Amino acid sequence: MREKDLNALVLECLSELKDQDIAPGEVSEWKVNKRAGTRWGRCIRNADETFTIEIAQRLLTDERISDKACKETIIHELLHTCKGCMKHTGSWKMYATQMNVAYGYNIKRTTSGSEKGVEDHEVTPLPVKHIFVCKNCGAVIYRKRESRFTRHYRRYACARCKASAWSKIK
Numbered sequence: 001m002r003e004k005d006l007n008a009l010v011l012e013c014l015s016e017l018k019d020q021d022i023a024p025g026e027v028s029e030w031k032v033n034k035r036a037g038t039r040w041g042r043c044i045r046n047a048d049e050t051f052t053i054e055i056a057q058r059l060l061t062d063e064r065i066s067d068k069a070c071k072e073t074i075i076h077e078l079l080h081t082c083k084g085c086m087k088h089t090g091s092w093k094m095y096a097t098q099m100n101v102a103y104g105y106n107i108k109r110t111t112s113g114s115e116k117g118v119e120d121h122e123v124t125p126l127p128v129k130h131i132f133v134c135k136n137c138g139a140v141i142y143r144k145r146e147s148r149f150t151r152h153y154r155r156y157a158c159a160r161c162k163a164s165a166w167s168k169i170k
């Protein structure tokens with residue numbers, strides 16, 4: 001499994017921001033949040049006016065998440081370090097739009113609220129990765145993650161008709 005290089009991606013993002021004449025504030029710390037939590041990223045304004053940015057580890061380890069999607073979160077958080085950008089309105093929104101137009105990103109504000117100096121983002125639900133259909137009765141099973149069933153579905157009987165006739169259609 002290939003883990004994304006956070007440092008390299010951050011440098012790319014900083015260079016792209018610079019090319020757009022957008023000046024982020026000083027990030028004193030980048031943290032990788034290992035907890036399987038509900039946020040992709042978080043920007044915290046420290047007492048000394050520097051910022052701590054947290055990035056969900058899943059963004060770096062999940063192969064389904066592209067470098068581009070990861071950079072969208074990094075830039076989203078970096079934009080919060082710009083002057084007057086802790087909220088998803090005004091300058092933040094303007095810069096996000098500018099980056100979206102310049103690089104084809106899809107940097108968006110999210111539904112969750114902002115707090116003073118701290119804001120967070122909801123993680124979108126995992127997409128369905130596997131779909132199985134019972135060839136005997138037509139029952140359908142959707143799975144978002146790997147499991148014993150997704151690996152060995154041929155060994156499993158259908159709960160509805162008891163046949164062992166699962167066919168993987170995705």
Ligand SMILES: [Zn+2]
Nearest residue numbers: 076080088119
């Ligand atoms: Zn935000």
Ligand SMILES: [Zn+2]
Nearest residue numbers: 134137158161
């Ligand atoms: Zn069945």
